[in-house]
Amino acid sequence: MTPTRSPSLPPQTQASASSSTKRPRDDADTFDAGTSKRPRRAAATGEKPPTSAELYKQQKEVGLQDTHSARTGDMSSLRTTQDTPEDRLNLLAHVGSQAKDKKGLFYEGPVERRGLGPQQVLTSVPDRDKGEHTNVFRTMTGGEPSSTKYQQGLGTADKGTSYEILHGMGHGEGGKKTQSAQNLASASHGANTAMIPADKAIAGNPNMLVDTHFNVRPGTHRAESVVQTFYDKDRPKEPIFQQHLDGDMPKVTTSQYKQLQKDAEFLKDHDRLAAAVGLLNLKDGGKG
Helix, strand or coil: CCCCCCCCCCCCCCEECCCCCCCCCCCCCCCCCCCCCCCCCHHHHCCCCCCHHHHHHHHHHCCCCCCCCCCCCCCHHHHCECCCCCHHHHHHHHHHHHHHHCCHHHCCCCCEEECCCCEECCCCCCCCCCCHHHHHHHHHHCCCCCHHHHHHHHCCCCCCCCEEEEECCCHHHHHHHHCCHHHEEEEEHHHHHHHHHHHHHHCCCCCEEECCEEEECCCCCEEEEEEEEEEECCECCCCCEEEEEECCCCCCEHHHHHHHHHHHHHHHCHHHHHHHHHHHHHHCCCCC
C-alpha cells in the first residue's frame, strides 16, 4: 500500500490556480435561495451541456460557494494561483504566523471532531442543489451564509484569505447525506482546493470508505485543520490515503496542485487497489 502522508504544508514547487481569474466579491460566497439567477440546466433548455469551467463561472456569478465536489474536468486553472519567485518566502511567513498565533496545525487548544464517520463511496449521485450547503451553514451560524465573513466575525480569519464552506465527505462521493451540519465547516479556499485531487480520484469507487473529519475550535464552525482519510472497505483500520491540511492554508499554486494530483494518482486505479487489498487479505488469512 502507498504510505499515508501529510502534505498540508507542501513545498512551493507544488500546486495552484490561475491568478488571471478575477477575484470574487467579498460576499461572493453567499447565496440567496430565493433568487431566480441560477445556472441554467441544459436539460431544461435543450442546449449543449456546459463544461465544468463554464458551470464554475456561472456559479460564481450568482454567488454560489465552491465546494470540492467531484467534477469531470480539471479545475486547477480556476482554483489555483500562478507560481511566483516569492512562494517559498510567503509559505515560510504563513507557517511562522500560524506558529506564533497557535492557529491551524499549530492550534493547541481543545477541538471538536466533526465528520460523518466512515462512509462508503456511492457509484453515482444525483444532481445537487448548489445552494443547499450554504443554507445549512446559514442555519449553523445563526444567519451568516458567508464563510469568510463568519471567520472575520470570529476574529480568526487570516488577512487576505478567503474562506469557504467545506464538506468533509464531498457530495460527489456521498450524495444527500453530505449536506448536513455534521459534515460542514469553515476553512480556507486553499484547504478546500487541496482536497479536490484525492476526492476526484476515488469518485464512483464503492470499495472506498471516506472518513474525513474536521478539528473544529469548540463553540465555532471554524476548522483548525482537516484530516482527509480514505480506507478500503475490506481493510477499514488501515488508511490507504491520509493528509492533514491547515485550516488557513493559503491559495494553492499551480505546481502545488500538480503535486497533489500526482500524490493521489494511485487512487484512480480502482482495479489495482482492489487486487492489492485482496492479496493483503489473503496474506492475513482472509482477515481485513
